[in-house]
Every structure is written in C-alpha cells, then in structure tokens.
C-alpha cells in the first residue's frame with residue numbers, strides 16, 4: 001500500500017510562451033504509515049506534485065499509483081481517490097464557506113454520500129482530532145475564529161473524509177509560533193493515530209522535528225532524498241539550492257569550527273543541548 | 287477550465303503592432319468596427335480579411351491564438367447564423383421540415399456570421415497586442431478632452447486598470463478554491479442545473495470573501511501612498527506618436543478608403 005509516482009513530468013500552459021516545466025521525471029514511493037517531508041525552494045514543484053496524488057491534476061507524462069492502482073484506470077472512481085488521499089492546501093482557511101463550523105466540516109463526508117449518523121460521527125471525530133471541544137465550536141461561524149483555529153477547522157474538513165494518506169501543503173505558513181506548535185503537535189498525533197502524513201514545507205525546523213524521511217525538490221526534480229540526518233549533513237548543497245538548515249545544525253557546525261568537538265548531526269534543540277552538555281562535562285572531567 | 291479563454295488576453299511578444307501607440311490602436315480598432323458595419327456586399331469582406339491577415343502577420347501572434355479567441359462566442363455566432371438562416375423571407379431553395387431556407391437567408395446568415403467573426407478577431411488583436419496598462423493609459427488619454435464636460439476620465443481609467451489587473455488573480459483564486467473543494471469531494475461538472483448551481487456555493491462564498499479582503503487591502507495601500515485621484519499626477523511613460531505609427535495610419539487610411547470607396551461606387 002503506497003502512493004507511487006514513476007517518471008512523472010508536468011508542464012503548465014504547454015505549447016504557449018508561458019510554458020513552464022513544473023515536474024521533471026519524479027519517481028517516489030510513500031508507503032502507508034510513513035511520515036514524509038517534501039521540501040524545496042518556492043517554485044520547485046511541490047504543490048504541483050501533491051496535486052497529482054489525488055487526481056486533481058491527472059498525470060500527462062508518467063504514472064501515479066495509489067495502493068497499486070493506476071490513477072488513470074477507467075473504472076477507478078475519482079471520489080474514492082479523493083477520499084483516500086486527503087489534501088490540505090496552503091492557507092486552507094480560505095476554502096471555508098458554511099455558516100457554522102459543523103456544516104463546513106460535514107461538506108466532505110456529505111459529498112461521499114454517507115448517511116447522517118455516519119456524517120455526525122465523522123464530524124465529531126475530525127473536530128476532536130484537531131483538538132476542539134466539539135460542542136463548544138460546532139455552532140460558531142468559521143469566519144469568527146482566529147487564524148489558527150480556522151486552519152484547524154479546515155484540516156478537520158479534510159480529516160472528516162477519513163483519508164488513509166494526509167497531505168499538508170505548508171500547514172504552518174502565516175501562523176504565530178503558538179499556532180504553529182499547536183498544528184505541528186496535532187499532525188504528530190495524527191501520524192501516531194495511524195494516518196500516513198506527507199508534509200510539504202520550506203520550514204526546515206518543522207520538517208526536521210517531525211518527519212522520518214525527506215524528499216528535496218529542486219527545479220521540478222527530486223534533488224536529494226533520505227532521512228533528516230543524512231539530508232542536513234549536506235548543508236552546503238541545501239544552501240546552494242535556496243534552502244536553509246535548522247538553526248541548530250548551523251550552531252553545531254559553528255561550534256565544531258571553533259574547535260569544540262561536538263557531533264554536528266543533531267537536528268533538534270533537545271538533541272543539541274544534550275550533545276553540548278555531554279561535551280562540556282567531558283571537558284570538565286579532563 | 288479558464289486556460290482556453292484568449293479573449294481579452296495579452297500576448298507579450300515583440301512586434302511593430304505591439305509597439306504602436308495604444309491611442310492609435312484604439313482609434314484604428316474603432317474605425318475597423320465601423321467599416322465592418324459599412325460593408326453591404328460579400329466580396330468587400332476580402333478587403334477586411336486582407337487587412338486583418340496583414341495585422342496578424344505583423345503582430346507575431348500565432349494565428350491559432352486569434353482563432354481560439356472565437357471559441358467563447360461560438361454559440362453566439364451559431365445562434366446568429368441559424369436565426370438568420372431560417373427567419374429571412376425570400377426565395378425558398380431548401381425545405382427542412384417546417385423550416386424554410388431561403389437564398390436571402392443563406393446570404394444573410396453567412397454575412398452576419400462573417401461579420402461577427404471578423405469583429406471578434408479584429409478587436410482581440412487590440413487586446414492581444416496591448417498590455418492592459420497601456421490600454422487604459424490610451425483610453426484615459428483619449429477621454430481627456432471630455433473632462434471639461436465632467437467625465438471622470440482618470441477615475442474611469444483607474445477602475446479599469448484595477449479590474450483588468452485583478453482578472454488573472456481572480457481566475458487563479460477560483461482555480462485554487464475549486465481544487466481545494468474538489469479535494470473534499472466536490473463535483474462541479476455533473477448533475478442537473480439546480481445541483482450544479484448549488485455546487486457553486488462552496489466556490490462563490492470564499493471567492494467573495496477574499497475579493498472583499500483584497501479590495502480592502504488595495505484601498506488601504508492606495509491610501510497609505512496618498513493616492514488622491516488624477517489632479518496633477520505625472521506618469522512614467524509618456525505616450526508619443528513615432529514613425530511606425532505614421533506607417534500604421536497610412537495603411538489604415540488606405541484600408542478605409544478601399545472599404546468606403548467600394549461602398550459608394552459599387
């Protein structure tokens with residue numbers, strides 16, 4: 001069970017002077033249960049790639065397979081794909097439209113033609129997953145909520161379809177640190193509850209902290225892939241293609257250059273603190 | 287969905303036509319429209335076609351682009367064609383059930399369809415070869431004389447500039463929201479009329495909300511930069527007539543003389 005692309009290429013405005021190659025022979029496989037990050041400079045093709053995952057863009061060159069089935073199969077219902085692969089767009093709060101939070105979250109399940117008892121169950125399930133007290137929030141207007149709350153409602157709108165795979169495009173863009181931490185810890189919980197997560201971001205800090213595997217995109221290609229430690233080892237290359245590394249990595253590298261013998265392969269503040277303390281202690285012992 | 291609309295779209299390449307003064311292009315387009323309505327004999331359209339082909343050739347715009355511009359109004363052309371075909375009285379040449387096709391009907395239908403097509407292709411040459419900003423500059427400048435009688439030329443032009451500026455943004459936004467709702471299982475394409483109309487609510491509400499937000503932001507930004515209408519504003523580009531423009535004037539004059547001459551003397 002996986003999302004798989006084989007040599008996927010895509011052009012916008014093909015055959016006009018505005019033609020851009022947004023994807024260039026992308027081949028990746030994301031297994032069920034994974035927690036994957038896709039990072040890349042702006043315009044590198046991340047959003048284009050993930051729109052292929054649920055058939056919002058149909059592959060023109062190359063193949064997309066969801067759970068071993070080609071997305072272009074004639075007898076494959078596109079709604080089934082949309083249900084299996086939940087896609088949360090950048091700034092998802094802009095898609096809210098109903099009078100109440102409850103109605104908005106039920107829009108997805110309604111489109112799946114479920115009965116009302118099941119819809120109710122799913123709306124509650126989804127709102128709880130993103131950390132709301134259902135009865136407090138359900139009758140509020142989505143337009144009266146704070147930015148972070150709106151975004152959680154929008155994510156619930158996708159979760160209510162009970163997707164197997166959840167793709168989030170820049171879920172923390174434009175949020176304050178508190179809102180960001182809230183969303184990220186919810187995402188971590190979602191993964192723990194068994195949903196496959198694909199996180200698109202250019203915030204290195206977020207990605208480093210959460211994901212188990214990273215794809216780096218550059219000019220429509222998969223430029224590097226590997227687990228976060230491997231990827232961030234290559235900080236020179238990342239900087240060259242317009243990406244940073246987590247500040248922690250930079251700090252550790254700087255320490256090393258100053259002659260303090262720390263292991264630079266630490267990605268989070270927690271890991272780094274321990275490493276520095278360890279080195280300091282061993283120095284005192286000498 | 288919106289990718290195939292070329293009407294009103296700018297096609298940015300270098301050419302003599304692109305570099306013409308927008309005021310001149312506006313005037314020529316207006317004259318071109320008038321000549322279309324002066325024509326009363328089929329063969330005279332040949333003159334128009336020659337003129338149009340010349341303009342398209344010189345503009346470096348692919349012929350395909352110009353013809354694609356007809357697509358959105360294809361239905362209007364068809365309706366016009368058939369109404370004229372069946373509703374014109376005269377000598378019957380063919381019977382199709384209760385409908386009569388007359389010789390005059392056929393002629394009239396072809397005449398109107400051709401006129402419409404030439405009208406659209408000609409006017410779309412204006413927008414294809416002129417950036418929206420230049421176009422509104424041109425309109426403002428042409429309307430200036432009417433300021434004396436109280437016409438708010440600058441304000442009108444500014445409104446048009448803003449509207450034109452936001453068309454692509456709105457299209458993009460529409461596309462984005464559509465994708466987002468489709469990801470939630472929305473279906474904009476099937477079902478009967480009522481169902482389809484209903485399916486637009488999840489698209490239109492967010493679109494309105496964001497349009498108002500944008501309008502607010504824009505008003506604020508203009509305010510912050512002390513915008514206060516047209517009085518005493520100077521501009522970066524001054525419109526000026528140059529040699530190519532004189533060439534265009536001569537060609538247009540020849541064209542108009544041909545059409546008008548044929549109308550009077552034939």
Ligand SMILES: Nc1ncnc2c1ncn2[C@@H]1O[C@H](COP(=O)(O)OP(=O)(O)OP(=O)(O)O)[C@@H](O)[C@H]1O
Nearest residue numbers: 012013020022040041042043044045046047048049
């Ligand atoms: N609707 C569109 N029409 C034409 N070109 C597009 C469209 N959407 C994206 N592009 C182009 O395709 C390329 C890839 O865009 P994409 O949105 O996939 O990048 P991204 O990695 O998601 O960037 P960001 O981090 O800014 O969201 C870019 O060069 C962009 O200009």
Ligand SMILES: [Mg+2]
Nearest residue numbers: 046047090169
């Ligand atoms: Mg993007």
